[in-house]
Amino acid sequence: MTGIQNMYNPLLCRLGYLPFTWDSEYGCILCIDLKGSADKEPGAIYEIDHDILFGFDEDRTERRDLERSLVYVYPDFKTYFDHTFLETK
Numbered sequence: 198m199t200g201i202q203n204m205y206n207p208l209l210c211r212l213g214y215l216p217f218t219w220d221s222e223y224g225c226i227l228c229i230d231l232k233g234s235a236d237k238e239p240g241a242i243y244e245i246d247h248d249i250l251f252g253f254d255e256d257r258t259e260r261r262d263l264e265r266s267l268v269y270v271y272p273d274f275k276t277y278f279d280h281t282f283l284e285t286k
Contacts, residue, residue: 213232226247227242228242238272241269242271245267
């Protein structure tokens with residue numbers, strides 16, 4: 198439970214992104230887009246550098262402002278899971 202508490206971010210949640218893990222270097226938070234966008238379906242996985250994320254104003258940042266700092270990683274959670282846990286490296 199501590200891992201989830203350590204990466205919870207109210208800004209991401211408020212803007213429709215569900216944070217679920219850190220990358221292997223603990224520099225970026227990975228999150229699921231629960232709303233989707235004009236060119237992506239809901240469920241896509243994005244990452245954001247924690248230094249950039251923590252620089253945003255929690256109350257005033259809008260979704261479009263945050264989107265500029267997100268990096269698209271996977272089209273959905275299954276692809277993320279398969280790549281992370283099932284493929285050999």
